[in-house]
Amino acid sequence: MKAILFDIDGTLILSGGAGSRALSQAFEKLFCLDNALDGIKPDGKTDPAIIREMCRKTLGRDCRAEELESLNKQYLSFLRREVPESPGYRVMPGIPELLKHLELKEGVIMGLATGNLEEGARIKLGRAGLNRYFRFGGFGSDCEDRVELTRIAISRSQEFIGQELKKQDIYIVGDTPFDIQSSTLLGTTSVAVATGSYSIAQLKEWQPDYLFPNFSDPEPFLNALSLIAN
Template structure:
């Protein structure tokens, strides 16, 4: 049994900056602070942490009421932004072919582990017709700490299938050092992919178990996952 937990942005898809634009618009619409994410780091961060940091930058109180208000307005803007054309908007190389291949294996289970709010994840993946590949996961709604999302994903998989995977049967797949770090405390396996903001060299410094330039070589991916 293999449980593959995929990140979204930079791993499965590139939204062409739709999430950044939607968050920026939402924050300005609610709190009247423009361009609050201008110098922010978003890669690998949970949406809760992004909002918390934006509150600190904009000198806005971070609390549950403001978070829920921001989430609702952000999702409205995200629905508007995702359909827009952008030169960088695309499925990451090889992803569509890879997912079609993976679902043919009954012992491979596909899930998500992403910092996106759950509804935001669906909106992004729906734009590329990818949502249907993933029946469970963990999301930025669950916890602000990405490392703690692992347990949410595993518990949801167990509830869905009645099976409890061993940690070395779980793969964390993503494009940032934070994805690699998420696997480490759980003794899960990490597969880094250099299709996001970080180069292969930068990701290698974080010592993932495996690393790929992209997912175009489906046979290489299958060899890594099936034989480890």
């Protein structure tokens, strides 16, 4: 058995800035603060980590628990409006075909390992009808730390199939050095794809096990999966 755990933003889809806009709007609504996300690079970070950074930058302190709860609530409600209307929303090249292939592959299960709050993840994937491929995952709502949420995604995939997986049979697919780093720390197989804001050359520096420009041709990735099986 193999588990393939996908990141969302820059890997499966791009929300066209819907996530950033929703976060900024949540800050504006709660604290009357404009442009709270300015100067913060959200790529590869978890939602709770981004929100913490925004709080420290704009308020000069961490958010209190009740503020955090309101921010998350507001963020999700703005996201529900922003995602369906986002003109820049798109599915990354080859993703629908890749997921269809993987779904039919015997002995392969798919899940998510994403910094998004689970509800946010479902909203973002919902527009493209991709939720049905992912019945479990590790999310930013599970843990602020990306490595830990990836660990949670792995244990959920093992619970899902009721057996332990070999580390090398767990594939962490993502578009940033953070995804590669989490995989390396956990001893799993890393698959980097340059469809987000990091180039092939930048991702290569982090020495992923596999590196693809995109998945417009699903074959190289499918081949990588069967090669590892031997």
